[in-house]
Amino acid sequence: MASTQLEFSSRADHRAWLAAQAALPLGFRVGTSRFEFVPREAPKPARMTLTLIALDEPTTDFAAVFTRNAFPGAPIVVGRARLSSPELGAIIVNNKISNVCAPGGVDAAERICAATAQLLGRKSTEVLPSSTGVIGWTLPVDAILAALPATHAALTATSILPAAEGIVTTDLYPKIRCAEVSGGRIVGIAKGAGMIEPNLATMLVYILTDVAVPRAELRAMLTRVVQPSFNAISIDSDTSTSDTVALVSSGRIPCADLAAFERALRTVCCDLAEDVVRNGEGVRHVIRVHVKNAVTSSLAFALGKAVINAPLFKCAVAGNDANVGRLVQAIGKYVGAHAPDTDLQRLRMWLGGIEIFAGGVFQLDRTKEAALAAHLQHAELYTSAPPQNGVFAPAVDFPPHERCVEIVIDLGSGSAEATVFGGDLTHEYVSENADYRS
């Protein structure tokens, strides 16, 4: 999925690459500020970063997709209303508290939008709000309003890196992807899947471009590209209440080729989505599942998701254990429950290019078992370090490589296909979500 196979030997190496991707498209500025506050529901102080993405001139050309969770955060409620605003002028993002099902949540989001608009000389309906972090807590609105002027004063047109760093929670590193198209740029940043105190992950994605694509085309394209990118990943099968993908064009550069723009947009989204998995909670292996020759693409997609969400298989991958029995279990569970008419006699499966299943039976021997284990070891991002005070922490704060555990599932019964990305299930995941105390 990644357009290139990158490798990084150190955090500095990775940061240098990020900086090279980070040039803002024409017509955008970003600024951040960080401050301390005491949550109403918790006794001890916490720190929050406020991130402002501003357009030099408001634009009619913007698109956004939001979580399908039935408990959307207040910023999602406001954001859906913003889609009918004539123009968008800014995006204001806070981390630490997600403003979900908190009393007065929508009013809080609107007050922050209004204050942001005032600083920029805009209407509050031109400001898109986002929040990520603890679910259930209330936003410290006064502290945020107090921090807004400093955030505004920090606006610069040089790099998106400050925003990529400002929106993260427990992400190990910022995520930036870019593309050159039609004489302009597309630059995207992503946050997630990370935790603030043990609490719910959120994926936030902001994609900026100076290429002029009308609102209608922009929204249609975004709807198409999220399916093979952000909708094709799963860290732990939990759906955030705040997921947001926003795409904004400053319209500075005419679009010579809409199809080329959509291809570039799709590449940026797919690479960012893969980055999100690679930096997922405790992920030490990225698992790529390609399902082909299915009767429908929805079946191919669902089977891939069934594999990357099967806890026992995810644990086996974490242990570099090629436990292909669990692959078969996961497929059989889904087919038995949802597609009982599927002829599994036609199923063929490969792991790391090695055939493991055909004709209804496993194709295994001791030699293959050793080769399968070697494939898993080669795809491991880092080896697990012993726990400190019982807590397992990731051993890297950069992505050492982009290799995946490669699974191919051939259903032999149609022509539809799908590719999905997931992670393994590790001690680092449990430590992140059970052991940390705040």
Place this chain on the structure above:
Amino acid sequence: MASTQLEFSSRADHRAWLAAQAALPLGFRVGTSRFEFVPREAPKPARMTLTLIALDEPTTDFAAVFTRNAFPGAPIVVGRARLSSPELGAIIVNNKISNVCAPGGVDAAERICAATAQLLGRKSTEVLPSSTGVIGWTLPVDAILAALPATHAALTATSILPAAEGIVTTDLYPKIRCAEVSGGRIVGIAKGAGMIEPNLATMLVYILTDVAVPRAELRAMLTRVVQPSFNAISIDSDTSTSDTVALVSSGRIPCADLAAFERALRTVCCDLAEDVVRNGEGVRHVIRVHVKNAVTSSLAFALGKAVINAPLFKCAVAGNDANVGRLVQAIGKYVGAHAPDTDLQRLRMWLGGIEIFAGGVFQLDRTKEAALAAHLQHAELYTSAPPQNGVFAPAVDFPPHERCVEIVIDLGSGSAEATVFGGDLTHEYVSENADYRS
């Protein structure tokens, strides 16, 4: 769900209670034998236990339900055929290898049934086979045939405890439940959810009774009682390829009251199902979710399952962290995807009897947060011990108590309800399934 709230202070204490439950109903004998063999697919020797459950006289009155996984094990294929046999005379069970999608698997199961039948002077179609363990490996049929005479010679009519011990894999302890009804007994044993070398869990349940219930009623009752018992639990959302629940009556004692028998059968099944969760992979908290006032029981059931299968919430429970935001996330994910018309403004939720959500917003404060954490600590089965050589192992080999994390979800929109049981997600689970090497 448990008919009584038991507490055990030691393994000896628990074993004494098991022995008191273990008297066989009239007309049954059990025997086991253990032997060593070298798997065809693995270099080092392994140990297998063979368990034989025999009726003194074959019976027409037996019932069984099997996994819905689309890759059923060979014993499941044979077992489904056995349902149309006029009579059942014995059940033969092996652990260590599950005989799923292995070349010649059905022939292997039939050879073992034939040899068992010959020892008992029966027809092979009167023998129900079961296997549990590694998926993908082939059964050591010759070694099993060689061990059958010793297994047969070990048959005794006194206690079911040898069988309860013989069918386990990595279960921490055997599981037995019984009931007295209509002047006779119902005795059930369960295996699972455990692992043999990191591999797929199987649940095996055998319920024996001397109360005479005709085949048709027996099968209808079993179909009814598995829904609120074994179908209402989840350790890790993975569906085994070998799950089996068999119910056999020796018909020695007339049934005075079919309804009373079904109530007793339901209690035995519900208690065994809860035992399976309590002894699940790395489970340190049993989570009981009661969903009520739902429009349909299927919605109530699915919402409960969505909660007990939400990894982030399971991790929070493992850490005694009352992260109710994750409860809301899990419910919102399911409703958003599958029941979008549900009016969540009517939702009320309690954790440990404490109201946490109502009127669309959380009902939290610092005092409640402390009380919620105390409830989780009180329901913990054991505290996690530091890892030895990086591996987390359970600190107990008996169930210290039967307390659960108690969640009530009131949808306020109907009259249907459901209760489901799940476990937390712990380091012990990951160690069981990723760290152990064979």
